[in-house]
Amino acid sequence: MTQIQKSNSELVTQHYLGKTTENRTMYYLQISQPSDKIKKIIWMDCGIHAREWISPAFCQWFVKEILQNYKSDPKIRRFLQNLDLYILPVLNIDGYIYSWEKDRLWRKNRSPHMNGTCYGTDLNRNFNSSWGSIGVSYNCSSEIFCGSGPESEPETRAVAQFIKNKSSDILCYLTIHSYGQYILTPYGSTTKPPSNNEELVGQHIHLLQAVTCGTSLFTLLPFLQRKMAAAALMGKYGTSYKVGATSLILYSNSGSSRDWAHTIGIPFSYTFELRDKGTHGFVLPPDQIQHTCEETMLAVTAIIDYVDRKYFPGGAVMLTASSLGLSLCLSVILTWNVS
Ligand SMILES: [Zn+2]
Numbered sequence: 001m002t003q004i005q006k007s008n009s010e011l012v013t014q015h016y017l018g019k020t021t022e023n024r025t026m027y028y029l030q031i032s033q034p035s036d037k038i039k040k041i042i043w044m045d046c047g048i049h050a051r052e053w054i055s056p057a058f059c060q061w062f063v064k065e066i067l068q069n070y071k072s073d074p075k076i077r078r079f080l081q082n083l084d085l086y087i088l089p090v091l092n093i094d095g096y097i098y099s100w101e102k103d104r105l106w107r108k109n110r111s112p113h114m115n116g117t118c119y120g121t122d123l124n125r126n127f128n129s130s131w132g133s134i135g136v137s138y139n140c141s142s143e144i145f146c147g148s149g150p151e152s153e154p155e156t157r158a159v160a161q162f163i164k165n166k167s168s169d170i171l172c173y174l175t176i177h178s179y180g181q182y183i184l185t186p187y188g189s190t191t192k193p194p195s196n197n198e199e200l201v202g203q204h205i206h207l208l209q210a211v212t213c214g215t216s217l218f219t220l221l222p223f224l225q226r227k228m229a230a231a232a233l234m235g236k237y238g239t240s241y242k243v244g245a246t247s248l249i250l251y252s253n254s255g256s257s258r259d260w261a262h263t264i265g266i267p268f269s270y271t272f273e274l275r276d277k278g279t280h281g282f283v284l285p286p287d288q289i290q291h292t293c294e295e296t297m298l299a300v301t302a303i304i305d306y307v308d309r310k311y312f313p314g315g316a317v318m319l320t321a322s323s324l325g326l327s328l329c330l331s332v333i334l335t336w337n338v339s
Contacts (some may be wrong), residue, residue: 001027001089008067010034018158021111022094026158031066031085040311041166042304043266044174045088045159048123048257050095050106051282052178054274054292059089059176061293062300075301079308083171092123092155105282109155111147113140121147124177125253126156127260130189135253146255159257164264172268172307173261174300179281180250180273181241183229183299186262188246188253194262200269201243202227228306229270233299237291239275241299246271268307272296 005014011033017026032039046059066085070076090096094110108120118140125136128150132138136146151157163170185200187193194200227243234240242249246258250273262269275284275292284292 001029004029004063004067011067011070012063017088017162018154020092020094020155021109021153024093024097026088026091026093026155028086028088028162029063031063031080031087033070033080035081037082039082039084039169041084041086041170042172042174042307043086043088043163043170043261044176044300045091045257046176047090047096048092048175049177050092050099050108051104052176052274053099053282054178054284054289055176056090056096057289058274058293058296059087062297063087063089065297075305079304082308082312083304085304088159091159094155095120107143108145109153111153113145113148121145121153123153123156124175124257125255126151126153127160127255127257129256129260129263130254133254134189135251136255144253150255160260163261163266167264167266170261170266171311172270172303173258173266174270174272174303175257176272176274176296178274178284179276179278181239181275181277182250182271182273183227183241183243184246184250184258184271184273185244186246186269187259188251188256189259191245191247191252193245196267197245201245202229229299229302232302233295236295236298239291239295268303270303272299 001014005012011031013030013032014027015030017028019025044059044062047056049055066076066080070080092109095106095108098110099106106120108122110119111121112119113121120140122136122142122144125131125144125146131150132146135144137144139145147153147156151160163173185194185197230241230243246253246256256271258269258271274296275288280288
């Protein structure tokens with residue numbers, strides 16, 4: 001992170017976030033284009049679960065891609081004018097190191113409980129949103145132990161305090177996990193949908209428009225059955241993702257960072273579950289790292305692009321209904337949207 005900051009000092013700064021249970025320092029990277037404009041924030045964290053190694057790999061890939069392409073890629077160039085990107089590459093540092101050195105399938109952090117007879121809280125059950133109510137365990141030897149109380153863990157507190165302080169400026173909260181190939185929206189703790197559910201899931205017509213209208217009608221049709229980010233992702237290697245509310249398409253859980261971020265007022269909040277669907281599970285083979293990162297990049301930038309256009313309309317690349325291509329495109333979408 002220090003290296004990245006040094007070699008990209010015009011864009012990147014490294015900041016202190018907090019300390020882990022084992023007293024390691026947590027830093028995040030901020031990617032900001034210098035500007036007088038008031039900007040909003042996109043937050044992304046990786047590696048909240050130790051064994052999900054593809055997740056920290058993606059955060060690194062994301063930073064690399066942004067820095068490599070922000071001058072040439074019109075989409076990135078556009079959203080960096082309005083949005084700062086805050087990236088926490090490894091949230092659960094202690095657990096991540098433990099998964100490298102001691103137990104490849106370790107999930108939780110490394111906080112001791114019961115006089116050091118069992119270790120680890122599931123940090124993604126430890127946030128202050130319906131804490132301890134569903135999909136958790138109070139047994140500290142469980143994989144889904146929710147801790148002794150909401151935000152009982154220093155890693156959770158560090159992230160939660162920071163995000164709370166900036167919550168009015170954060171438009172989008174992204175948290176990267178594996179595996180299963182899902183893009184999960186709130187909530188995990190209830191099947192009741194959030195008020196902006198349609199837009200979150202991406203069935204809103206403008207979402208499809210933004211993604212599909214650059215492509216030919218021939219490739220358009222399969223996209224229409226997909227949701228925006230998943231459609232963008234599938235376009236690269238044909239990997240299919242399910243999109244929907246956590247409690248409806250995966251399982252119920254409480255105290256997740258995604259639910260919490262949405263309940264404190266961050267409008268767009270997503271959990272990504274990257275490859276695969278269980279063949280290799282957490283131990284994704286190295287030859288899938290790059291493809292996974294490439295396709296995920298498309299989904300994440302599609303979401304950021306949408307958020308950017310929604311909150312900062314009127315940019316140079318806004319779609320105009322006057323073009324023949326778009327009216328064709330629109331009519332196809334309208335027809336398909338009602339079916
Ligand atoms: Zn996870």
